[in-house]
Amino acid sequence: MSRARMRVVLAAVIACSPALFGASLASAASPTSDSNASKPVAVETAASRPAQSNEKVTASGQQLSADVVQAKQAAAQQAAADKAQKAKDAKAAADAAAKKKADEDRKKQAAAQASRNKNRCTPPATVVDLSGIQTQNARAIIRAGQKLHIDKKGQIIALSTALQESGLRNYANGNIPDSMGIAHQAVGYDHDSVGLFQQRPVAPWGAGSWGTLSELMNPETSATKFYQALLRVPGWEGMPVTVAAQTVQVSAFPDAYADDAVHAQAIVNALPCV
Numbered sequence: 001m002s003r004a005r006m007r008v009v010l011a012a013v014i015a016c017s018p019a020l021f022g023a024s025l026a027s028a029a030s031p032t033s034d035s036n037a038s039k040p041v042a043v044e045t046a047a048s049r050p051a052q053s054n055e056k057v058t059a060s061g062q063q064l065s066a067d068v069v070q071a072k073q074a075a076a077q078q079a080a081a082d083k084a085q086k087a088k089d090a091k092a093a094a095d096a097a098a099k100k101k102a103d104e105d106r107k108k109q110a111a112a113q114a115s116r117n118k119n120r121c122t123p124p125a126t127v128v129d130l131s132g133i134q135t136q137n138a139r140a141i142i143r144a145g146q147k148l149h150i151d152k153k154g155q156i157i158a159l160s161t162a163l164q165e166s167g168l169r170n171y172a173n174g175n176i177p178d179s180m181g182i183a184h185q186a187v188g189y190d191h192d193s194v195g196l197f198q199q200r201p202v203a204p205w206g207a208g209s210w211g212t213l214s215e216l217m218n219p220e221t222s223a224t225k226f227y228q229a230l231l232r233v234p235g236w237e238g239m240p241v242t243v244a245a246q247t248v249q250v251s252a253f254p255d256a257y258a259d260d261a262v263h264a265q266a267i268v269n270a271l272p273c274v
Contacts, residue, residue, distance in 0.1 A: 176192055
């Protein structure tokens with residue numbers, strides 16, 4: 001080949017070599033490029049796996065926490081329900097016990113009342129020869145004696161005195177205007193004497209010393225004052241009725257009480273309870 005011909009071929013080869021060289025480089029670089037391109041994918045996959053695992057662990061932990069909370073709430077609700085039921089049962093038992101005790105108490109009270117009714121003394125509404133008012137006043141005298149533990153003889157002395165002094169009627173006194181405003185069954189004018197026993201009140205109503213006007217015109221209170229005076233008489237228990245009554249009353253007619261002793265005895269016997 002001539003030198004000129006060689007130059008032409010060489011120039012052609014040189015002209016074509018950049019494209020061929022580029023293709024060769026591209027072909028040579030292609031496997032490397034694919035290999036390198038796959039590495040980031042592999043890195044991303046490896047990197048993503050731990051993240052997904054953590055999310056699952058977190059979700060699992062949250063679910064476990066929710067289950068624990070729910071279990072605790074259920075346990076608390078059950079405990080509260082058990083406590084409420086126990087309180088309800090305890091109240092029911094207490095109510096039943098209280099009802100039982102109340103029933104037993106009522107039965108005991110009924111039995112006691114029945115026993116009292118069986119042994120109760122029912123005094124008559126009136127006593128022979130006495131009106132209803134006189135019987136009421138006689139009861140007041142006997143009741144006052146019983147409260148002071150005065151025996152029947154002392155009660156007979158008091159009744160004899162009241163029968164003689166007032167006929168068992170509660171007297172006001174026309175000389176004491178204030179006495180007219182107090183309940184009474186009769187009106188007298190003997191000095192300033194009032195009541196069943198014709199006792200004289202202290203000033204300003206009278207010149208006596210037995211007590212106030214209202215006290216002496218109260219049948220039971222006036223009888224109590226009579227008994228208290230009788231208890232201060234030495235040996236009154238052994239005295240005749242007339243002597244004991246006179247010692248207390250200092251009456252102008254000491255023998256007058258004797259006429260009423262029998263009647264007083266009958267009254268005491270007719271009113272064993274007041």
